[in-house]
Amino acid sequence: MNKLTLTIFGGTGDLTYRKLLPAMYNLYIKNQLPKEFLITPIGRRDYTDTDYQGVIEPWISEFAQVKVKDEQLQAFFEHIHYFRMDFTTQSQYQLLDQYYEAHPSENHVVYYAVAPDFFEGITDGVSTMENMHEPKIVLEKPFGASFELAKFLSKKLETLFGSNHIYRIDHYLGKEMVRNILTIRDANLLFKNVWNKDSIDHVQISALEEVGVETRGNYYDHAGALKDMVQNHLLQIMSIVAVDDPTGNMNEQQLAVLKQLRSVDKLKIQDTLLLGQYDGYRQELHVDPASTIETFAGLKLFIDNERWQGVPFYIRTGKKMARREIEVKITFKRQREDVDPNVLVIKIQPTEGVYLEFNIKTPGEDSITKAQMDFCQNCNLIFKLNTPEAYERMLHACMIGDNSWFTKWEMIEYSWEYIDALKQMYSDANLPVYTYPQGSVEPKELSQLYHKDFEQWN
Ligand SMILES: NC(=O)C1=CN([C@@H]2O[C@H](COP(=O)(O)OP(=O)(O)OC[C@H]3O[C@@H](n4cnc5c(N)ncnc54)[C@H](OP(=O)(O)O)[C@@H]3O)[C@@H](O)[C@H]2O)C=CC1
Ligand SMILES: O=C1O[C@H](COP(=O)(O)O)[C@@H](O)[C@H](O)[C@H]1O
Numbered sequence: 001m002n003k004l005t006l007t008i009f010g011g012t013g014d015l016t017y018r019k020l021l022p023a024m025y026n027l028y029i030k031n032q033l034p035k036e037f038l039i040t041p042i043g044r045r046d047y048t049d050t051d052y053q054g055v056i057e058p059w060i061s062e063f064a065q066v067k068v069k070d071e072q073l074q075a076f077f078e079h080i081h082y083f084r085m086d087f088t089t090q091s092q093y094q095l096l097d098q099y100y101e102a103h104p105s106e107n108h109v110v111y112y113a114v115a116p117d118f119f120e121g122i123t124d125g126v127s128t129m130e131n132m133h134e135p136k137i138v139l140e141k142p143f144g145a146s147f148e149l150a151k152f153l154s155k156k157l158e159t160l161f162g163s164n165h166i167y168r169i170d171h172y173l174g175k176e177m178v179r180n181i182l183t184i185r186d187a188n189l190l191f192k193n194v195w196n197k198d199s200i201d202h203v204q205i206s207a208l209e210e211v212g213v214e215t216r217g218n219y220y221d222h223a224g225a226l227k228d229m230v231q232n233h234l235l236q237i238m239s240i241v242a243v244d245d246p247t248g249n250m251n252e253q254q255l256a257v258l259k260q261l262r263s264v265d266k267l268k269i270q271d272t273l274l275l276g277q278y279d280g281y282r283q284e285l286h287v288d289p290a291s292t293i294e295t296f297a298g299l300k301l302f303i304d305n306e307r308w309q310g311v312p313f314y315i316r317t318g319k320k321m322a323r324r325e326i327e328v329k330i331t332f333k334r335q336r337e338d339v340d341p342n343v344l345v346i347k348i349q350p351t352e353g354v355y356l357e358f359n360i361k362t363p364g365e366d367s368i369t370k371a372q373m374d375f376c377q378n379c380n381l382i383f384k385l386n387t388p389e390a391y392e393r394m395l396h397a398c399m400i401g402d403n404s405w406f407t408k409w410e411m412i413e414y415s416w417e418y419i420d421a422l423k424q425m426y427s428d429a430n431l432p433v434y435t436y437p438q439g440s441v442e443p444k445e446l447s448q449l450y451h452k453d454f455e456q457w458n
Contacts, residue, residue, distance in 0.1 A: 005105035010113030011041020022063035023391035093125035100131035174390030208321035217286030276443035
């Protein structure tokens with residue numbers, strides 16, 4: 001690989017500290033970076049390289065996959081040069097250009113780790129730079145401040161840099177167990193031929209987080225859980241679970257699923273969507289004290305196609321929940337009234353693994369009891385060490401020009417329009433944003449959505 005140059009707009013932000021730099025460090029330790037590489041984090045703060053190293057050291061130590069050794073960390077730091085600029089001032093891009101004239105490279109990756117309102121200004125600035133050849137642009141989600149702006153920006157970026165050079169990142173696509181969903185389904189006869197409406201009763205996709213909005217109130221209070229988690233990460237997972245042909249082109253297959261999402265009757269929106277807000281959210285930093293933004297979203301969706309007709313897909317996600325847990329639970333149909341259904345759980349995080357529940361004869365009796373098999377993939381040290389972190393995988397794919405891990409605009413368009421429409425219906429119907437106590441797993445009213453299919457969502 002040619003010399004790599006990674007420029008991070010938002011180099012003093014939470015994402016850079018917590019995810020991007022630890023991921024780059026992992027790649028460095030695993031010898032997956034070219035010999036020559038330069039990381040240039042950009043921020044407004046007045047830091048020398050030494051100051052910056054002091055700031056990032058604890059983050060890398062905490063979040064790198066392997067125990068950090070001082071010598072290796074110091075060697076890694078040699079490749080990082082902090083650059084101070086205000087990226088909203090166009091004239092400052094000339095200074096950045098001069099900096100790159102002095103640090104030439106043929107492989108530029110430019111990461112927009114900033115709020116979407118800044119994407120256009122940065123794009124304008126970068127496009128004027130002569131010493132940044134054919135950069136690959138990595139966009140964090142949300143991909144624009146609004147759907148219209150995202151569409152406009154996407155077109156502009158593709159025109160300026162070429163569609164193959166635009167990398168819209170959804171880091172959930174880099175998670176090991178998300179990638180594993182297709183394999184579990186397709187490589188096992190046990191599941192392959194029963195992955196449809198005839199055998200599956202319902203699907204639950206749950207993404208609970210213990211953290212609240214932390215320091216991100218500015219952004220979150222405009223986005224909310226639907227835009228922050230559902231429209232991207234969770235619809236991605238849902239569409240991966242539901243693809244028709246797991247061996248086909250994933251972009252096309254997933255897009256087909258999104259296009260087949262059932263349109264919702266606005267008069268029945270309460271049967272599809274429920275929103276909640278954790279108690280105390282309005283007192284969080286940078287949050288409107290009268291905010292009605294949702295920190296929890298629960299959905300019941302249907303896919304209108306031959307494979308999934310009539311099978312509900314439940315999605316829930318929230319902040320300040322009782323535990324951190326992301327999983328996909330597939331409940332099969334009862335094959336007899338007197339026995340429990342089979343259940344398959346694909347655990348995405350923090351435990352990575354597969355859980356299967358099936359029926360056996362109770363030893364010594366004639367009755368039936370449940371057997372529960374719980375495979376923990378990341379309990380195996382070798383598996384754990386061989387599993388790249390999501391951002392590590394995505395950054396590496398981008399460096400080598402592998403765009404297949406990244407989201408295509410059409411998918412974003414469909415999911416954005418779908419979720420926006422639901423949210424509009426919810427607000428038009430004057431449905432409440434239910435308050436829920438911190439440390440719960442959902443607002444108690446959520447059971448209205450699912451009680452016909454199951455009693456409790458643990
Ligand atoms: N944090 C996370 O876990 C995740 C974040 N994201 C997305 O990543 C993006 C960034 O998020 P996050 O890191 O949390 O945001 P932060 O608010 O923590 O960081 C924002 C960064 O932008 C910089 N910045 C803002 N204005 C300017 C300016 N005029 N000139 C130069 N630098 C400026 C800040 O620099 P300064 O130090 O000068 O203020 C800071 O480095 C968002 O789009 C978010 O949605 C996506 C997934 C997860
Ligand atoms: O994109 C986002 O994801 C994180 C959760 O990511 P994870 O990898 O820790 O599961 C979420 O906290 C954040 O609000 C959202 O923007």
